[in-house]
Amino acid sequence: MHGKQSGGSLALTELRERLADGLARARLNQTQLAKQAELGRTTVSEALSPTKPVPSAETVAALARVLRLPVGELLELRWTAVEEAGTVPAGGPGRRIGQWDxxxxxxxxxxxGRAPSDPDTPVLRAxxxxxxxxxxxxxxxxxxxxxxxxxxxxxxxxxxxxxxxxxxxxxxxxxxxxxxxxxxxxxxxxxxxxxxxxxxxxxxxxxxxxxxxxxxxxxxxxxxxxxxxxxxxxxxxxxxxxxxxxxxxxxxxxxxxxxxxxxxxxxxxxxxxxxxxxxxVPEAFDARALAAAAVLAESGDRLMADALTRARTDGRMTQDLAGAPELLNRYQNASPAAKAVLEAAMDARRLGVGLHLSQAFLTDAATDYLDQNDYDQLTDDWAEQAYAELALLVHGKQAPLRRTTPRAPRRPPPAAATEAPAPPPAGPQFRLADYLEQHSRTTRRHLCPPASFWHAAHTHLVRPDDLGNLTEAAEGRHRLQWAHHLRHRAATHGSTTALFRLAMMRERAGDREGAEALFRQAADRGSTTALFRLAVMWEGAGDREGAEALVRQAADRGNTDVLYRLAEMREEAGDREGAEALARQAADRGNTDVLCRLAQVREGAGDREGAEALFRQAADRGNTDVLYRLAEMREVLRRQWPYGLDPDGTPTPPWQPPSAPTVLG
Missing domain, CATH: 3.40.50.300 (P-loop containing nucleotide triphosphate hydrolases)
Structure with a gap:
């Protein structure tokens, strides 16, 4: 840093000196510099002038790039100069770090927390x-x-x-x-x-x-x-x-x-x-960190000292300080009704239901988590008492199950209107504490929820993702009837995956008309896989032109892999020209992998020349990776045919000596 000049800015002086030095090394005048930086001549002149204000960040960055100077360092100098000038701008969103709690x-x-001396000041949190x-x-x-x-x-x-x-x-x-x-x-x-x-x-x-x-x-x-x-x-x-x-x-x-x-x-x-x-970030404090925590405790940090009494053995200090052990204690010692609600929430989260759980769903789901004796002792207000118990804060000001208010989505309407989105769940919403959620993913991973859970999900849940995830969970746990009903509900509320699966089931059952109707619904909601299944059905019915049109629709929506799948069907049916035409369509849309996959099919069938021709088409369209495969094929053929290859890769016929001249009689 250069010496400070009276009334000047150290940072601004250094900034301009570095720009001037760079200009001299580049052997440019200011007019040439302005042209290369795409700036005005006056802008450059003022940036270098000791009497003008601090130049803008865009100007400094543009000049630094042309003069091959470190952009970050010059921008840092510029910012310091702005601060020294007392003209620091708002700087975009956010506020000073020191203003944050x-x-x-x-x-x-x-x-x-402890109460402040001023009664109008919020409680000071520890x-x-x-x-x-x-x-x-x-x-x-x-x-x-x-x-x-x-x-x-x-x-x-x-x-x-x-x-x-x-x-x-x-x-x-x-x-x-x-x-x-x-x-x-x-x-x-x-x-x-x-x-x-x-x-x-x-x-x-x-x-x-x-x-x-x-x-x-x-x-x-x-x-x-x-x-x-x-x-x-x-x-x-x-x-x-x-x-x-x-x-x-x-x-x-x-x-x-x-x-x-x-x-x-x-x-x-x-x-x-x-x-x-x-x-x-590790789960636990190591020995060095525990020793440092002990020093803090000995210096008067009561919170650290308190945590060390519980977490010194396993080193899980941060979890203890955040209230995790108390959350676990509250769960393990909860009343039967409150514990049932918590376990319903745990199972919902670990099986894929979203963060916000409706009270109606949790209340209905909880009943079968109770044994018969506890169920018989429920009072009319059992649910109200359970939620009140779970809302009580634990050490760290967390609650096992807290009331939450999801924000209404503010998204623009979809470009292609289909069905109206599912309405948000009615009534109060709750969120399970993070630590209990993670705890349940380990301790309850082998447990299957009882019937009341599936019934409540089918009755109250409306979000397609929630219903889709629970459908898969029910199938994986052999709750096939519930999976069937949940899939229908998911389809009703807009899940294209559920529609597709239902259509596949109809197709396997021989209901072609019903399957086609469901595939069309899924396709209308954006499923390119459903378009392909429709194409397969039409191909099987002999409508090859209609099938290809459907596949093109899927490709237009970005799924060019379907072109290969239809090409594979044509190849298996013996229509090599049709298969190649579809593969070239995919390559023209940027997916040369379709040509390569078809080439591998030809190669596996023993058609070396056909495979090589397709690999060459992929290389001509920019896929240079296949050149290695072509070279590999040549090497294999060379080893198998010791007489050599023509430039195009064709095996040279073995040399034969000329026959003896015929002696005329």
Missing amino acids: PHDLEVHPAGA LPGYVPREHDGLLGEAVRDAAAGRSRIVVLVGSSSTGKTRACWEAVQPLAKKGWRLWHPFDPTRAEAAVEDLHRVGPRTVVWLNEAQHYLGNPVSGERIAAAVHHLLVSPERGPVLVLGTLWPEYEKQYTALPRPGTEDPYSRARELLAGRTLA
Whole structure:
């Protein structure tokens, strides 16, 4: 840093000196620089002038790129200059880190709050001392990179109540001293807020994506959010920014798993965003962390001391501090009616029902969880008493089952109107505590819910995803009659998967007309697989032109794999030309894999020349991977035929000596 000039800005002086040095090294004048940076001549002149205001971030980034200077470092200097000038802009969504209460960012409180001296001030919620662990060091490196002007993203992965959110809060405290902002998108829903305002995020902002499954896993907006976050990170003029997120391990596995060949890839952008950017948070404190916790306890941290009395053996300190053991205790010692309601909620969540559980569903589902003696002792107000018991807060201000109010969805109507969406469940809604949900996934994974659970699901649930998930769960547990009824209800409420399965059942039963009607309903709701099944039915009935038209519709909607499946049928029927024509249609739409798969069928049938011709067509359309396969085929043939190959790969006939001349008599 150069010496301070009287009345000047150190950062602005250094910024302009570095730009001037870069201009000299590039051997450009200001007019040439303006042209290459696609800026006005006056804009460039003012950016370099010591008497003009701080240039914009876009101007600095454009000049830095042309002059091959580090964009992040120059933008950091520009921001410091803006601060020194006292003209810091609003900077997009969010507010200064120091203005946030950590509990508003979903950091778990621990212990009872204390009343402030001012009766009009809210109760002060307790926050125990913090014990840094190994992942905190790696997280700190990302924070230091961001402070130095390089945008970063880190997603902490760990089970419920392992300290992920608290680690993020502690990590950003150095940025609070530098005046950074923090934005937590959550209103009206997390995903909607992110989609609405990610493009407005400004430099020096922490983007807080706690419980990142609500963003990346959103079935409507998840991929858009992942793409927007990626764009934010790679746009130097918008940085530096720091994106912090948290995930449970099962969600991280779901988003990063490679799809099986031929299946959809619903998390391609999320997988790209998370690659190499996750950080594991262990379940328990190791010996070093426990020793540090003991030091805090000895220094007067009563919450830490209290937790050590229970968690020193297994090291699960963060779970204890967040109230998890008390939640478990409340479940194990609940009244029979309250325990029955909790177990119905646990089974609903682990079998795929959404976060918000209706009171009507839980109440009806709970009855068969009671033995006959407890059932006979129920009073008329048993349900009211059970919900009141489960609403009582435990250590950490959590409740085993808390009342919740889902926000009404605010989505634009679909482009193609089908059926009206299912109405939201009526009556009060409840949410199971995260720790109890995760606990039940382990302890109850081998248990099958009783009949009252399935009956309540069929009576009260209306969301297609909930009904579809429970249909699969019922089938997997051999509750086939309930699976049948739940599938019909799912189809009634808009599930294309349920419609497709019902249509397949009709087709297997010989009801062609009923199957076709259901396949059409599923196709009208966007199912390309249903279009293909219709095509198969029409192909079998001899209507090849109609079948091909249906397959083209599916391909137009993005599912080119169906072209291969119809091509395979043509190949098996002996129509090689028809099969090739369909494969070429798929290749023309960008799916050369169809040509390759058909080539493999030909090769397996012993038709080497036909296979090679199809592989060549795939290579001509840009699939260079097949060149290796062609070379491999040549090598195999060369070993089998020692006399050599022509340039086109045709085996050369073995050399024969000329016959002896005929002697005329």
